[in-house]
Amino acid sequence: MSDRYEAQNIEQKWQQKWASANIDAASDDPSDTRPNYYCLVMFPYPSGNLHMGHVRNYCLGDAVARYKRMKGFNVLHPIGWDAFGLPAENAAVKHHRPPAEWTYANIDQMREQLKRLGLSYDWSRESATCRPEYYRWEQWMFTRLMEKGLAYQAEAEVNWCDPCHTVLANEQVVDGVCWRCDTPVVRKNLKQWFIRITDYAEELLTGLDTLTGWPEKVVGMQRNWIGKSSGAEVSFGIEGSDETLDIFTTRPDTLMGVTYMAVAAGHPLAQKAAEDNPELATFLEECSKVSTKEADIALMEKKGMPLGIHAVHPVSGEKIPVWVANFVLMSYGTGAVMSVPAHDERDYDFARKYDLPIKQVIRPAEGDWDIETAAYTDAGVLIHSLEFDGLASSDAKQAITSWLSEHGRGSERVQYRLRDWLVSRQRYWGTPIPVVHCKDCGEVAVPDDQLPVELPTHLQPTGGASPLNECDEFRYTNCPECGKAAERELDTFDTFMESSWYMNRYTSPRNEEVMVDAEAMNRWAPVDQYIGGVEHAVLHLLYARFYHKLMRDAGLFTSEKGGDEPFKNLLTQGMVLKDGTKMSKSKGNTVDPKAIIERFGADTARLFTLFAAPPEKELEWNDAGVEGAYRFLKRVWRLLDRKIENGVKDSGDISALRRAIHSTIQRVSHAFEHGFAFNVVIAALMELTNSLQAFAIADEQDEAAYREGLEALITMLAPFVPHFACEAGERVGMDRMAVEQSWPEVDASALVSHEVTLVVQVQGKKRGEITIARDADQDAAMAAAQADAGISKWLDGMQTVKVILVPGRLLNIVVKPA
RNA sequence: GCGAGAGUGGCGGAAUUGGUAGACGCGCUGGUUUUAGGUACCAGUAUCCAUGAUGUGGGGGUUCGAGUCCCCCCUCUCGCACCA
Numbered sequence: 001m002s003d004r005y006e007a008q009n010i011e012q013k014w015q016q017k018w019a020s021a022n023i024d025a026a027s028d029d030p031s032d033t034r035p036n037y038y039c040l041v042m043f044p045y046p047s048g049n050l051h052m053g054h055v056r057n058y059c060l061g062d063a064v065a066r067y068k069r070m071k072g073f074n075v076l077h078p079i080g081w082d083a084f085g086l087p088a089e090n091a092a093v094k095h096h097r098p099p100a101e102w103t104y105a106n107i108d109q110m111r112e113q114l115k116r117l118g119l120s121y122d123w124s125r126e127s128a129t130c131r132p133e134y135y136r137w138e139q140w141m142f143t144r145l146m147e148k149g150l151a152y153q154a155e156a157e158v159n160w161c162d163p164c165h166t167v168l169a170n171e172q173v174v175d176g177v178c179w180r181c182d183t184p185v186v187r188k189n190l191k192q193w194f195i196r197i198t199d200y201a202e203e204l205l206t207g208l209d210t211l212t213g214w215p216e217k218v219v220g221m222q223r224n225w226i227g228k229s230s231g232a233e234v235s236f237g238i239e240g241s242d243e244t245l246d247i248f249t250t251r252p253d254t255l256m257g258v259t260y261m262a263v264a265a266g267h268p269l270a271q272k273a274a275e276d277n278p279e280l281a282t283f284l285e286e287c288s289k290v291s292t293k294e295a296d297i298a299l300m301e302k303k304g305m306p307l308g309i310h311a312v313h314p315v316s317g318e319k320i321p322v323w324v325a326n327f328v329l330m331s332y333g334t335g336a337v338m339s340v341p342a343h344d345e346r347d348y349d350f351a352r353k354y355d356l357p358i359k360q361v362i363r364p365a366e367g368d369w370d371i372e373t374a375a376y377t378d379a380g381v382l383i384h385s386l387e388f389d390g391l392a393s394s395d396a397k398q399a400i401t402s403w404l405s406e407h408g409r410g411s412e413r414v415q416y417r418l419r420d421w422l423v424s425r426q427r428y429w430g431t432p433i434p435v436v437h438c439k440d441c442g443e444v445a446v447p448d449d450q451l452p453v454e455l456p457t458h459l460q461p462t463g464g465a466s467p468l469n470e471c472d473e474f475r476y477t478n479c480p481e482c483g484k485a486a487e488r489e490l491d492t493f494d495t496f497m498e499s500s501w502y503m504n505r506y507t508s509p510r511n512e513e514v515m516v517d518a519e520a521m522n523r524w525a526p527v528d529q530y531i532g533g534v535e536h537a538v539l540h541l542l543y544a545r546f547y548h549k550l551m552r553d554a555g556l557f558t559s560e561k562g563g564d565e566p567f568k569n570l571l572t573q574g575m576v577l578k579d580g581t582k583m584s585k586s587k588g589n590t591v592d593p594k595a596i597i598e599r600f601g602a603d604t605a606r607l608f609t610l611f612a613a614p615p616e617k618e619l620e621w622n623d624a625g626v627e628g629a630y631r632f633l634k635r636v637w638r639l640l641d642r643k644i645e646n647g648v649k650d651s652g653d654i655s656a657l658r659r660a661i662h663s664t665i666q667r668v669s670h671a672f673e674h675g676f677a678f679n680v681v682i683a684a685l686m687e688l689t690n691s692l693q694a695f696a697i698a699d700e701q702d703e704a705a706y707r708e709g710l711e712a713l714i715t716m717l718a719p720f721v722p723h724f725a726c727e728a729g730e731r732v733g734m735d736r737m738a739v740e741q742s743w744p745e746v747d748a749s750a751l752v753s754h755e756v757t758l759v760v761q762v763q764g765k766k767r768g769e770i771t772i773a774r775d776a777d778q779d780a781a782m783a784a785a786q787a788d789a790g791i792s793k794w795l796d797g798m799q800t801v802k803v804i805l806v807p808g809r810l811l812n813i814v815v816k817p818a
Numbered sequence: 819g820c821g822a823g824a825g826u827g828g829c830g831g832a833a834u835u836g837g838u839a840g841a842c843g844c845g846c847u848g849g850u851u852u853u854a855g856g857u858a859c860c861a862g863u864a865u866c867c868a869u870g871a872u873g874u875g876g877g878g879g880u881u882c883g884a885g886u887c888c889c890c891c892c893u894c895u896c897g898c899a900c901c902a
Contacts, residue, residue: 224821327902333901622844679830680841766838
């Protein structure tokens with residue numbers, strides 16, 4: 001055995017031992033009495049290379065999983081591959097190889113990289129979403145949703161990304177550009193497949209309240225995205241027509257202040273009016289072009305044109321001009337609004353610009369308001385509102401809405417910003433949508449016994465349209481209902497479909513009978529701890545919550561035995577930066593995990609990524625810091641062989657050492673249970689290392705105390721640097737592998753000391769320290785303080801006014817001149 | 819513009835309930851070992867007119883005592899951004 005710390009040999013040795021002992025598998029044995037714990041990290045897209053963001057994510061997850069095992073839990077800690085998606089097609093075009101080949105080769109490569117890190121995954125559950133055994137259940141689920149009317153095909157204005165050659169969901173458009181390639185998206189009218197996430201809007205919203213283990217930030221982002229607002233739908237008449245102009249408003253109390261109506265450029269009324277008005281048609285054209293969003297859209301000038309038609313006020317019967325306005329969104333509410341310039345800033349600006357009347361109908365409850373200066377947007381008391389005069393805004397909302405309902409001109413209404421999930425993509429490398437288009441039968445779901453609809457894996461993308469379009473053997477089939485010639489749906493699913501349910505599939509990954517096994521869901525779900533990047537706050541994490549509920553409502557499991565939410569606790573890790581910015585190939589500031597592992601070993605890489613910053617914060621990469629982590633391991637290494645030392649006469653302070661040992665156990669354990677501040681945990685372990693190093697071993701008692709500390713240190717290091725800990729444990733003769741040790745218990749009696757050091761303050765300023773008995777009273781403390789020359793000189797010639805004793809911490813003496 | 823969070827040494831970052839500010843690490847300085855460099859180890863490291871004073875973005879306040887609580891201001895980060 002070498003006396004030097006040789007990471008490479010050690011890591012290889014223990015990885016083999018763990019694998020052959022199969023210690024990382026989760027047990028589905030019903031007689032296993034251990035409590036269950038499900039720790040999940042966001043599975044990677046198999047790009048071929050592990051980057052530091054992955055390393056950070058997986059080291060966090062591994063520390064949690066290993067800790068829980070040591071605490072006696074039966075831990076499920078799976079991994080797999082989010083293997084469908086566009087990069088595979090792009091690579092296929094570049095290398096002239098089918099995406100499947102590229103994907104599977106990357107998976108093999110990345111699997112080796114993950115294994116080299118010594119992550120304690122249950123590899124027997126590994127799965128890849130591009131395998132038919134996986135996606136067949138997604139297809140099965142989709143046909144269930146079609147039966148329920150929760151999946152449907154519709155023509156709608158959708159986001160189209162030209163470089164990606166596909167449509168995108170709303171969630172995938174960030175500031176008007178494609179989330180993948182940063183190209184501005186184009187609005188197009190296309191027939192697409194949707195899933196009715198809006199049916200679950202309310203549950204997705206109220207469910208957020210139960211997610212107490214999630215960062216508030218993420219909860220807030222989702223709440224914002226769902227965007228619930230309550231108000232009323234109001235039907236205005238249209239002069240000279242039987243039709244109505246319906247609008248949604250959150251301020252029905254301002255109804256009597258309407259002076260004009262505004263509709264979106266895409267609104268049928270505007271379109272119709274433009275037919276015989278070329279000037280208007282030109283304006284509408286302009287508006288539709290601007291809808292390709294720019295960053296400064298908010299600053300865009302408000303523009304409009306009268307349509308030349310009039311609406312009829314539902315209460316007063318007044319004639320109200322109808323305008324088209326560029327700030328009204330066709331995609332929200334009804335695409336039309338009632339404009340109350342007196343009480344809405346946008347309407348106010350617009351009215352001023354086009355010289356439209358402003359009619360105040362709300363006054364502040366107290367004081368005056370000059371409506372000539374600005375709109376009054378707060379609640380208040382109604383005026384100029386006929387029978388509603390004198391009501392407070394909140395009462396008036398009720399009263400006016402009731403009046404409208406009674407007269408058939410409106411109703412209470414809740415509006416969500418969330419829109420249905422567009423799931424079809426005009427791409428090849430994805431899950432085929434299990435639908436056949438038949439001339440006679442329409443869209444027919446592929447029956448269960450014909451699933452999966454397998455994706456042909458040999459096709460070669462060329463960069464343009466999906467090669468599925470050219471693949472006759474896939475495209476042409478027979479209608480499952482009438483048997484006549486028919487065509488398959490050629491679009492594939494959004495890859496967020498696969499990642500929306502993988503966490504549940506891991507509970508029974510090889511089951512060929514059902515999508516997820518109810519018993520396994522009962523055992524493992526929901527995920528106890530989920531760890532991943534915050535960039536998925538409204539994408540993956542919203543879809544996964546939705547899909548979990550769809551699975552529940554498909555009868556795959558129940559609320560009681562599987563949960564209403566998929567992830568109980570969520571940790572969103574920060575990005576890994578270099579030189580203050582995100583690592584990227586184009587900036588040339590990447591750090592290759594492989595190089596770090598080859599030079600220092602996996603344990604050093606793991607230790608540094610956990611130590612350098614709190615998990616949820618950004619991590620600034622620092623090569624010198626990595627060496628520091630390596631140095632620390634070498635320092636611990638040197639402590640392993642210490643015994644009773646020749647020439648040492650004075651024993652170390654055993655009770656002080658034991659206090660250090662057990663307070664470290666306490667601190668480290670606390671961090672694992674609350675907040676995962678591993679940077680602080682590792683600092684505490686370094687402190688313990690320093691204490692052990694400084695401890696003098698003169699006799700057997702010393703040696704026993706030292707050994708207690710050393711074993712505790714090794715055991716607590718195991719979740720972070722498992723190979724190192726195992727080797728160190730073996731070297732000092734611990735009975736089991738360090739990663740299989742029980743987590744150390746705090747010996748409360750070791751924490752108390754009979755003497756304590758009190759900080760002594762005079763006038764709140766620190767003037768010295770005294771060491772006194774732990775249970776000393778105020779008088780004893782005062783006596784000790786006065787006996788200390790450094791302190792007493794501040795008390796000379798002074799009269800003591802007040803004494804504050806904080807037991808075990810400090811003594812503050814308040815004085816004034818005598 | 820709206821909302822949330824954060825401002826602590828040269829750097830990353832610590833500090834239960836208000837109770838020793840700067841743990842731990844990096845860097846830096848000096849030393850030991852080494853033929854030398856590197857490694858390793860030991861000591862020091864907030865600032866300043868230094869028996870003391872000052873110090874957690876700035877200014878006020880509460881308190882025996884404030885990084886922590888309250889008010890005002892500044893800066894940065896993130897999220898949302900015409901949602902009617």
